[in-house]
Amino acid sequence: MEQIHDEYDIEVSSETPEIRERRLGQFIAQYSAISEGDSDADKFELWCLEAIRIVFATGIVNAELHPNRDLTQRRDIVARNTGNTETWRRILQDYQARQVVFEVKNYSRDLGPTEYRQMLSYLSGEHGRIGFIINRSTDAALEKGRELQWVREIYHEQNHKVAVKLPAKLIINWISKLRNPQKYNWPDKGLGKLLDTYERMYLRLGGNTQREKK
Numbered sequence: 001m002e003q004i005h006d007e008y009d010i011e012v013s014s015e016t017p018e019i020r021e022r023r024l025g026q027f028i029a030q031y032s033a034i035s036e037g038d039s040d041a042d043k044f045e046l047w048c049l050e051a052i053r054i055v056f057a058t059g060i061v062n063a064e065l066h067p068n069r070d071l072t073q074r075r076d077i078v079a080r081n082t083g084n085t086e087t088w089r090r091i092l093q094d095y096q097a098r099q100v101v102f103e104v105k106n107y108s109r110d111l112g113p114t115e116y117r118q119m120l121s122y123l124s125g126e127h128g129r130i131g132f133i134i135n136r137s138t139d140a141a142l143e144k145g146r147e148l149q150w151v152r153e154i155y156h157e158q159n160h161k162v163a164v165k166l167p168a169k170l171i172i173n174w175i176s177k178l179r180n181p182q183k184y185n186w187p188d189k190g191l192g193k194l195l196d197t198y199e200r201m202y203l204r205l206g207g208n209t210q211r212e213k214k
Contacts, residue, residue: 021179028172036107036136044106048134048168049077052102055174055187059088060100075122077102087192095162097128108136110143111165116150119163129161137167140194142202155203162198
């Protein structure tokens with residue numbers, strides 16, 4: 001798994017489409033073998049680290065697991081934003097996020113105050129005003145009265161900081177699209193669409209909160 005990022009980097013890979021498709025399929029299959037909960041939390045963190053390296057290979061680099069493990073605030077994954085794609089350049093310019101934080105939660109239940117407050121504590125300095133929480137939810141949409149409430153409260157009361165829910169299922173969908181080399185920029189477009197949903201709907205007080213299929 002440590003070599004998977006180099007193997008799947010669309011720009012430098014010399015693999016045939018058939019080999020790339022098979023390897024991506026094998027990586028996706030690993031997700032189903034990871035149990036939800038504390039017992040497989042470490043395995044899920046490693047899976048998410050490699051998934052991030054695959055889907056965002058052209059936009060972020062040097063993704064690292066627990067880069068500050070000796071500190072009180074242990075960010076799960078941090079990666080440097082190069083700004084080399086449309087969406088990651090947008091994140092760098094609009095949210096000043098050079099070192100991007102990904103928190104990993106190996107459960108599917110809705111996110112609550114603990115998770116959002118934890119992310120808020122990370123969003124300063126080089127980490128900018130946006131962070132991503134990866135969990136095992138099947139839906140990227142926010143639950144009204146729970147997740148939506150916390151996202152809006154953080155945004156409107158904490159200097160427009162944004163905590164984005166990024167389900168592993170959505171990442172898997174993007175990885176699946178990468179089986180077709182012509183869709184190499186699908187993850188970047190997908191992430192941009194997700195940010196549009198937050199900015200147009202979730203972050204607006206009194207805005208429409210109808211669930212959208214991603």
